[in-house]
Amino acid sequence: MRIFQFWKKNKKAVVAIDLDTAIPAAIIKVGGLIDQPEEFTAEAKKSAAMLGEEALALFPRYFFGTELQKPESLAGKYEGLGDWLHIQQDTIFEIIYYYKEQSIPMLYEVAFGVYDWTQYKAVRVLTRLAREGLQTDQIVDDIISHVDDFRYEAQMPTFYFLSGLTGNKKVASLLQRHFLENLEYDPIDAFDIFENLYRCSPDVAMRHADFLKAIARGEGLEGRSPLLDGAIGTTDGNGKQEYHWPDDEPVEEHHQLRAAIFYYRLHPLDEEVNRLLDHWEVNHPEENVRSCIGKLREEGQGEG
Numbered sequence: 001m002r003i004f005q006f007w008k009k010n011k012k013a014v015v016a017i018d019l020d021t022a023i024p025a026a027i028i029k030v031g032g033l034i035d036q037p038e039e040f041t042a043e044a045k046k047s048a049a050m051l052g053e054e055a056l057a058l059f060p061r062y063f064f065g066t067e068l069q070k071p072e073s074l075a076g077k078y079e080g081l082g083d084w085l086h087i088q089q090d091t092i093f094e095i096i097y098y099y100k101e102q103s104i105p106m107l108y109e110v111a112f113g114v115y116d117w118t119q120y121k122a123v124r125v126l127t128r129l130a131r132e133g134l135q136t137d138q139i140v141d142d143i144i145s146h147v148d149d150f151r152y153e154a155q156m157p158t159f160y161f162l163s164g165l166t167g168n169k170k171v172a173s174l175l176q177r178h179f180l181e182n183l184e185y186d187p188i189d190a191f192d193i194f195e196n197l198y199r200c201s202p203d204v205a206m207r208h209a210d211f212l213k214a215i216a217r218g219e220g221l222e223g224r225s226p227l228l229d230g231a232i233g234t235t236d237g238n239g240k241q242e243y244h245w246p247d248d249e250p251v252e253e254h255h256q257l258r259a260a261i262f263y264y265r266l267h268p269l270d271e272e273v274n275r276l277l278d279h280w281e282v283n284h285p286e287e288n289v290r291s292c293i294g295k296l297r298e299e300g301q302g303e304g
Contacts, residue, residue: 019055024068026051031091032071041094048098056099056106059092063118089121097125101134112146119150120157127161140165144174156192163196172201179208187220188229188255195262209266215259216276226254253280257289261296 026047033040048055062068070084078084096103103125110122123143130139140162147158159178162171175197182190190211198205214220227233231254234242260276267273281293 017051019051019058022051023055023058024062024065026095027062027088027091028068028071030095031068031087032073034074034087034091035077040091044091044094045098047095051095053099053102056096056103059096059106060110060118062092063089063116086117089118093118093121093125097128100129104129104135104139108142112142115151115154120154120161123154123158124161127164131164136165140168140170144170147174156189159193159196163200166200168200172197172204175200176204176208183211187215188224191215191255191259206266209263212259212263213270213272216256216263216273218253218256221255229254253284261293264296 030040030043030047033043064085065088068088070078070087074084074087078087096107107122107126110118111126113119126139126143130136143158143162147155147162150158159175162168163175165171175193179190179193179197182193194205194208194211197208236242256276257280260273260280263270263273264277277293277297281290281297284290284293
């Protein structure tokens with residue numbers, strides 16, 4: 001049993017807190033507010049203050065804790081495999097975030113240690129702190145020095161989190177390098193990294209904007225299975241394989257559409273991209289795609 005003492009504000013009595021019970025109770029309480037963002041963050045901040053710095057070293061024991069029961073407030077929700085575990089982890093890291101600079105050594109141990117689900121979540125908190133100006137240069141340098149050794153599952157989210165450091169030249173250089181490297185063997189990973197590069201440094205990304213038109217034309221996508229990019233495959237009654245995305249995005253010409261729309265928002269008068277959009281607006285098999293393109297063009301004309 002780990003019991004720590006702290007002074008209550010405006011009181012002379014010493015209050016003892018049993019972290020072995022207080023930490024899991026806090027995780028469950030905060031996690032139960034996951035669908036209420038303002039309350040979730042406020043309660044996480046209160047929990048960090050209540051638990052104290054001594055709790056930091058103990059949080060990792062709960063990353064994969066099966067003893068934490070989902071609260072009643074989430075009954076009937078998050079029933080999928082691993083859903084509640086992810087909420088537990090996101091909750092723990094939200095609490096850790098409010099320790100600010102005190103949390104950085106512990107976050108380094110997780111972010112730069114052996115890979116598991118928590119690695120990129122620790123990186124996410126580190127980049128949040130860096131965006132606030134807390135040890136920004138050191139955090140960026142250390143992530144950059146480790147990210148090439150990350151597994152793919154941690155590397156791609158790390159690129160996204162780093163991209164929030166807008167205008168950071170070191171981050172832009174890293175993202176541009178990985179974009180160019182991925183061009184050779186996976187144009188869709190390159191596309192995802194391009195989006196991150198554009199978020200971080202539009203000027204650097206725009207040097208490679210013609211890449212978007214190549215994707216819009218379908219170059220390099222011949223024979224690519226949607227399963228590679230997260231689509232869910234099912235078989236209909238006739239044995240035909242069908243695919244859909246968890247978020248209901250279109251499957252037919254999915255990446256071409258993404259690239260064309262991205263480029264159109266940058267250059268709404270481009271003739272080639274407009275020809276592609278003209279075709280899809282009339283001929284795409286999914287009505288929501290045709291409607292989306294129509295609305296996009298109307299918005300573009302309105303802005304013009």
